[in-house]
Amino acid sequence: xxxxxxxxxxxxxxxxxxxxxxxxxxxxxxxxxxxxxxxxxxxxxxxxxxxxxxxxxxxxxxxxxxxxxxxxxxxxxxxxxxxxxxxxxxxxxxxxxxxxxxxxxxxxxxxxxxxxxxxxxxxxxxxxxxxxxxxxxxxxxxxxxxxxxxxxxxxxxxxxxxxxxxxxxxxxxxxxxxxxxxxxxxxxxxxxxxxxxxxxxxxxxxxxxxxxxxxxxxxxxxxxxxxxxxxxxxxxxxxxxxxxxxxxxxxxxxxxxxxxxxxxxxxxxxxxxxxxxxxxxxxxxxxxxxxxxxxxxxxxxxxxxxxxxxxxxxxxxxxxxxxxxxxxxxxxxxxxxxxx
Numbered sequence: 501x502x503x504x505x506x507x508x509x510x511x512x513x514x515x516x517x518x519x520x521x522x523x524x525x526x527x528x529x530x531x532x533x534x535x536x537x538x539x540x541x542x543x544x545x546x547x548x549x550x551x552x553x554x555x556x557x558x559x560x561x562x563x564x565x566x567x568x569x570x571x572x573x574x575x576x577x578x579x580x581x582x583x584x585x586x587x588x589x590x591x592x593x594x595x596x597x598x599x600x601x602x603x604x605x606x607x608x609x610x611x612x613x614x615x616x617x618x619x620x621x622x623x624x625x626x627x628x629x630x631x632x633x634x635x636x637x638x639x640x641x642x643x644x645x646x647x648x649x650x651x652x653x654x655x656x657x658x659x660x661x662x663x664x665x666x667x668x669x670x671x672x673x674x675x676x677x678x679x680x681x682x683x684x685x686x687x688x689x690x691x692x693x694x695x696x697x698x699x700x701x702x703x704x705x706x707x708x709x710x711x712x713x714x715x716x717x718x719x720x721x722x723x724x725x726x727x728x729x730x731x732x733x734x735x736x737x738x739x740x741x742x743x744x745x746x747x748x749x750x751x752x753x754x755x756x757x758x759x760x761x762x763x764x765x766x767x768x769x770x771x772x773x774x775x776x777x778x779x780x781x782x783x784x785x786x787x788x789x790x791x792x793x794x795x796x797x798x799x800x801x802x803x804x805x806x807x808x809x810x811x812x813x814x815x816x817x818x819x820x821x822x823x824x825x826x827x828x829x830x831x832x833x834x835x836x837x838x839x840x
Contacts (some may be wrong), residue, residue, distance in 0.1 A: 512549035512768035512828030515701035515731040521779030536705025545806035566616035593836025610634035636677035696726035701769030723761035732771030747812035767831040775802035
């Protein structure tokens with residue numbers, strides 16, 4: 501029953517940093533490494549739509565950020581071309597529909613905090629031409645465009661370049677991602693947004709008081725734009741009790757968001773940190789402890805475990821139609837109507 505429903509549904513993961521792992525290899529290995537290391541897991545997990553964030557490690561910032569951004573975008577195009585029978589880089593809803601109809605995984609490019617752009621807002625159009633369809637403008641700290649969630653104490657709103665970035669993304673048809681944005685930054689974006697927003701990988705702050713999570717008012721605000729909040733699987737964002745880390749805890753966050761925003765405004769944004777970290781080279785992973793509870797999620801270390809979420813949703817008694825929406829229907833709808 502679980503696997504049947506899971507594979508009948510469109511399963512969308514709004515955040516998997518696998519592009520970091522692939523791009524860490526020599527360019528001649530991009531296509532084959534994706535095919536050998538990641539494609540089997542995506543297939544086993546029933547992933548139909550996969551968002552590929554372009555995240556730039558600290559060693560490339562600031563001077564090499566744009567170069568690494570372009571390199572990772574090229575990596576995404578290359579791995580899709582080298583695996584054309586199994587994956588397609590998609591620019592809009594029609595592309596996604598065509599990929600799914602052909603049994604391919606629909607890949608969507610996203611920028612995470614956009615460090616290569618800084619305040620050069622005109623570069624959003626350049627990166628849009630290269631295939632980027634989702635973007636956030638901050639990560640943990642401060643950027644020229646906004647403050648990240650670890651800077652909540654500043655209580656800062658978007659500076660002028662951040663406002664301009666939001667307007668430019670709306671003009672282009674690029675989804676604005678509020679995950680990682682500071683609390684006051686999210687409030688400001690909700691005041692300004694004229695198109696639906698997405699939180700690609702965020703949990704509910706009411707269940708885990710962490711700066712990376714969204715308050716009920718923020719969740720309600722995203723829903724009011726017509727957007728979607730995609731639940732993050734990182735244990736530290738789900739709970740402060742390692743004993744409670746399970747697929748059922750993911751469902752706790754899903755059910756809470758549904759209670760606040762409605763069933764049409766929740767999705768999945770797994771953020772499989774450990775699986776990616778094992779594949780990338782230092783210095784980004786030098787401090788990764790094998791027993792670090794922030795990353796320890798038995799069974800859900802990578803995309804192959806995604807059916808466990810469907811199983812937990814069924815155990816909780818959600819209707820099949822609602823489960824289909826959570827697994828990917830809502831995210832697919834948002835992308836089809838408002839991306840590209």
